[in-house]
Each structure stands twice: as C-alpha cells, then as structure tokens.
Amino acid sequence: MTHQLRGKAAVVGIGTAGTGEAPGWSAIELLGQASLNAIEDAGLKLSDIDGLFCATSMHAFPTLSAAEYLGLKPRFFDGTNVGGSSFEAHLLHAALALDAGLCDAALVCYGSNQRTAGGKLASMSEKQLHETPYRPRHPITAYALAASRHMHVFGTTREMLAEVAVSARAWANLNPAAFARGPLTVADVLASRMVSDPLTVADCCLVTDGGAACVLVRADRARDLRQKPAYLLGAAGAQWHRAIANMPDLTVTAASDSGPRAFAMAGITPGDVQLAMLYDAFTINTILFLEDLGFCPKGEGGRFVQGGTIAPGGKLAVNTSGGGLSCVHPGMYGLFLIIEAVTQLRGAAGARQLASCDIALCHGNGGTLSSQVSAVLGSAATL
Amino acid sequence: MNEPASPGPEAEFRAHLRQGRFMLQRSRSTGRHVFYPRLMIPGSGETDLDWVPASGNGRIYAITVNRAREGAWNIAIVELEEGVRLLSRIEGVETAPIGARVRARIAEIDGAPELVFDLAEGTAP
Numbered sequence: 001m002t003h004q005l006r007g008k009a010a011v012v013g014i015g016t017a018g019t020g021e022a023p024g025w026s027a028i029e030l031l032g033q034a035s036l037n038a039i040e041d042a043g044l045k046l047s048d049i050d051g052l053f054c055a056t057s058m059h060a061f062p063t064l065s066a067a068e069y070l071g072l073k074p075r076f077f078d079g080t081n082v083g084g085s086s087f088e089a090h091l092l093h094a095a096l097a098l099d100a101g102l103c104d105a106a107l108v109c110y111g112s113n114q115r116t117a118g119g120k121l122a123s124m125s126e127k128q129l130h131e132t133p134y135r136p137r138h139p140i141t142a143y144a145l146a147a148s149r150h151m152h153v154f155g156t157t158r159e160m161l162a163e164v165a166v167s168a169r170a171w172a173n174l175n176p177a178a179f180a181r182g183p184l185t186v187a188d189v190l191a192s193r194m195v196s197d198p199l200t201v202a203d204c205c206l207v208t209d210g211g212a213a214c215v216l217v218r219a220d221r222a223r224d225l226r227q228k229p230a231y232l233l234g235a236a237g238a239q240w241h242r243a244i245a246n247m248p249d250l251t252v253t254a255a256s257d258s259g260p261r262a263f264a265m266a267g268i269t270p271g272d273v274q275l276a277m278l279y280d281a282f283t284i285n286t287i288l289f290l291e292d293l294g295f296c297p298k299g300e301g302g303r304f305v306q307g308g309t310i311a312p313g314g315k316l317a318v319n320t321s322g323g324g325l326s327c328v329h330p331g332m333y334g335l336f337l338i339i340e341a342v343t344q345l346r347g348a349a350g351a352r353q354l355a356s357c358d359i360a361l362c363h364g365n366g367g368t369l370s371s372q373v374s375a376v377l378g379s380a381a382t383l
Numbered sequence: 384m385n386e387p388a389s390p391g392p393e394a395e396f397r398a399h400l401r402q403g404r405f406m407l408q409r410s411r412s413t414g415r416h417v418f419y420p421r422l423m424i425p426g427s428g429e430t431d432l433d434w435v436p437a438s439g440n441g442r443i444y445a446i447t448v449n450r451a452r453e454g455a456w457n458i459a460i461v462e463l464e465e466g467v468r469l470l471s472r473i474e475g476v477e478t479a480p481i482g483a484r485v486r487a488r489i490a491e492i493d494g495a496p497e498l499v500f501d502l503a504e505g506t507a508p
Contacts, residue, residue: 130470133495133497136458141458145446147447148446148447195449195450196447196448197446197447197450197478198447199447250444
C-alpha cells in the first residue's frame with residue numbers, strides 16, 4: 001500500500017553559493033545567496049516563501065537568523081539540528097507541513113564559511129564529559145574507531161577505504177563545480193598524511209565554504225512551475241547514540257533502520273535506486289552506508305567498492321558530484337546531496353549525467369555516525 | 384520529582400573516582416550494568432540501580448591513534464567484563480590490537496581523576 005505522503009511534495013528549485021572558497025562572505029550571506037538562487041530557479045518570489053527549514057553549525061537559533069536575514073515571516077518553521085543529516089529530515093518535515101496546509105512554499109537552506117573562517121570544523125557542540133579528557137579529535141577520531149572495528153571484524157583494508165576516495169575523485173573530475181579535481185590513485189591515498197589511524201587526510205572530506213538551498217511545494221503546484229519536479233517519494237530518520245562509545249555496534253549504523261523505512265514509504269527496494277548520494281564525511285561512511293542501506297551484504301562494503309563499482313561507469317552510481325570527499329563539504333554537507341540528486345533527476349548534470357536517473361537516494365549522516373536520515377527522490381515517471 | 388537529597392549519578396561516580404574507586408551502576412532486578420552513570424537502565428527504564436565495584440577488566444573494542452605535530456596519542460573504546468563500553472586510552476603503548484585484554488586504572492588528567500587502561504599482564508602487545 002502506498003504511503004499517503006509519497007509524491008505529495010516536490011523539490012522545484014535548487015541553488016548553491018560560494019562552494020569552495022568564498023573569501024569575504026559570511027555564513028548567513030552564503031545561506032542567503034543560495035536561497036535567492038533556489039527561489040529564482042523555481043520561478044518563485046522571495047515573498048512566496050512561508051515555510052522555513054534550516055540548521056547550521058554557527059547559529060544557535062538558525063530559523064530566527066535566516067528569517068530575519070531574508071525578511072521572512074514564516075507560517076511554519078523547523079530548525080531541527082541533527083548535524084549533516086538535518087536537511088534530509090527537513091525534506092520530510094517540509095512535506096508534512098505542506099501536506100497539512102501549514103505552509104505553501106518551503107525553503108530549506110544552509111550556509112557556512114568554515115574554510116575561510118579558519119579551516120576547522122565549526123561546532124557549537126557541548127563538551128562530552130566522558131570523551132573530552134582523552135582528547136579525541138572531533139569528528140575524525142570517532143570515524144577512525146568505527147573504521148578500526150570494521151577492519152577487525154570484516155577484513156576491510158586501507159586499500160578498500162582508499163578506493164572510495166579514488167571513485168569520488170573520478171566523479172569530481174567530471175564536475176566543473178567540484179573543489180578537488182585532478183588525478184588520485186589508491187597509492188596516493190595510502191601515502192597521504194595519517195591523521196587518525198587508519199584514516200589519512202585523503203580519507204577525510206574537504207573543508208570548504210558554501211551555501212545551498214532548495215524549495216519545495218505541493219505536487220499539484222510543482223507541475224506548473226518551470227523546472228522538472230523532484231518528488232519526495234519517502235523519507236525516514238533514525239538515531240541510536242550521541243557519542244561514539246555509545247553506538248550499539250560500531251559496524252552497524254542506524255541507516256539500517258532509516259533506509260528500509262524510507263524505501264518502504266517510497267515503495268521501492270535498494271535495487272531500484274539509480275543514484276545513491278551517501279554522506280561521505282570519511283571513506284568508511286560510504287562503505288557502512290552501502291551495507292546498511294542494502295546495496296551489499298554487511299561486511300562486504302570494502303570488497304564491493306573495489307574495481308570501480310561506484311566510480312564512473314561502475315555498477316552503482318554513488319556520489320556523482322564528487323561527494324564530500326572531492327566536491328564540497330562546508331561543515332554540514334547534507335543539503336548538497338539533495339542538490340546533486342535533483343540535478344541528476346532533471347538530466348542537467350552535464351558530463352557526469354547518468355544515462356537513466358528516475359530514482360535517487362539522499363542519505364544524510366550527522367554527528368559521529370549518530371543521526372541517519374534517508375530520503376528518496378523521484379522524477380515524474382515514478383509517480 | 385522530589386527535591387534531590389543527594390548528588391546525581393554523574394557526581395556520585397566522580398566522587399567515587401576521587402576516592403580511588405571505579406564504581407559502576409547495576410540493576411538489582413536484571414543484573415545489567417550501565418555506563419555512563421544514569422538515572423535508569425537506558426531503554427528498559429529500571430531505576431533499581433546500586434553502585435558496585437567495577438572489575439576493571441576489559442578488552443579493546445576499537446582503537447585509533449591521533450597523529451599531529453605535537454605527537455601521537457591513542458584513543459580506544461574498551462568493553463568491560465560487565466558488558467559496558469567506554470572511551471579511554473591505553474597507557475604506555477602507541478597502540479594495541481583490538482581484542483587485547485586491558486585493566487583499568489585511575490589517573491589524573493587535567494587535574495581530575497579519570498579512567499585509563501593498561502595492557503593486562505601476559506598480553507602480547
């Protein structure tokens with residue numbers, strides 16, 4: 001039976017701003033410019049927006065800051081902050097609010113100038129009582145611990161992790177907007193500076209600036225707007241821990257819960273997904289999510305990615321923008337998954353355009369593998 | 384809720400550490416231990432928690448070494464015999480294998496007593 005929310009709302013506008021380096025731009029300006037670009041892309045006016053959804057690493061009250069900057073008086077707003085996965089959650093919350101008639105045009109937006117502001121991950125995160133004394137580096141230590149466990153239990157190797165970075169770079173080389181382009185080999189990754197065993201600097205996402213935004217309306221209105229709509233077919237979130245030591249099993253993320261529920265709402269199986277946008281903050285993420293979302297058996301993610309499976313021309317299109325590893329990663333990357341998925345669904349991805357793309361998965365990750373939110377977008381052909 | 388007559392579980396845990404004792408909470412009815420200190424067993428909600436001495440024995444569940452200009456230091460997740468896990472470090476070695484047996488010790492970090500671990504006697508590094 002089809003879920004009542006399936007296909008009820010659609011992304012009708014997308015925009016980015018200052019991706020890469022944006023010297024002289026503040027976070028809220030990047031958020032604002034991306035928002036204007038998304039609204040323009042949708043063919044709407046700023047004054048049409050009456051639903052506001054945002055989260056940043058820099059604003060304690062993100063919807064207040066964004067609404068003031070843009071001059072909006074939103075009828076509905078949601079500043080749920082589950083790290084990088086916030087924006088996949090916002091898609092679901094926006095679809096609910098639109099379906100309930102609580103708003104008519106929803107803006108989801110984000111901005112960060114973390115690269116030019118100092119190059120460190122901006123975080124308002126509170127001190128973790130039972131972690132801070134041991135000087136973990138946030139967030140890489142947590143992901144390195146997960147990688148160590150995966151290698152121990154399943155025989156995953158550094159070469160397999162490196163293959164994820166190499167595949168992402170190969171996609172980035174087809175994307176003129178990607179920040180990190182140029183050749184990258186497994187040997188290059190292995191020879192890179194070790195940061196937190198077993199992760200080298202090349203196993204880590206970029207630190208960039210950037211803003212991103214998207215606009216959603218109800219499906220009936222979406223049909224009349226200028227862009228091909230990307231319908232929200234299903235979405236679900238799951239969260240199992242805050243601090244990495246409290247993750248029930250370091251080799252199994254809550255994506256194993258969010259994914260199946262999102263697929264069920266969408267009425268699809270993993271085999272129907274033509275583009276998997278998986279939040280690749282670190283190379284281990286892609287491997288974990290390929291497993292937990294059902295693209296390969298648990299423990300096989302490392303072997304799955306070997307031989308170019310997720311690179312251009314491979315069996316499964318993953319992170320075709322170049323991902324957080326090679327395209328863009330301004331602190332919280334989740335909205336950029338949506339930007340790329342919508343671009344591919346529209347058939348507007350240029351040299352990296354997939355031959356056939358009607359169903360795209362955006363899988364957001366937040367915290368230290370803590371929050372997982374899966375969202376399935378589809379073209380009109382999937383309704 | 385009544386006015387708390389005694390400190391919360393976190394403060395009580397810290398007070399034990401300051402007196403040289405590593406204590407864990409255990410549910411009387413289920414025998415389950417919990418860490419970090421809580422008001423209940425998470426999820427199932429039992430509040431019949433007693434403070435009991437921790438065995439101090441555990442195994443390395445996951446480990447990494449952070450590397451920076453100022454040096455290298457490991458961070459490990461240790462699984463105690465009691466079934467709970469905690470973040471800590473393994474002292475005296477750069478790293479150690481997952482599965483290695485370790486033993487808890489109270490050490491001062493930044494002026495406060497904290498738990499650290501040493502490789503257990505007879506464990507090959």
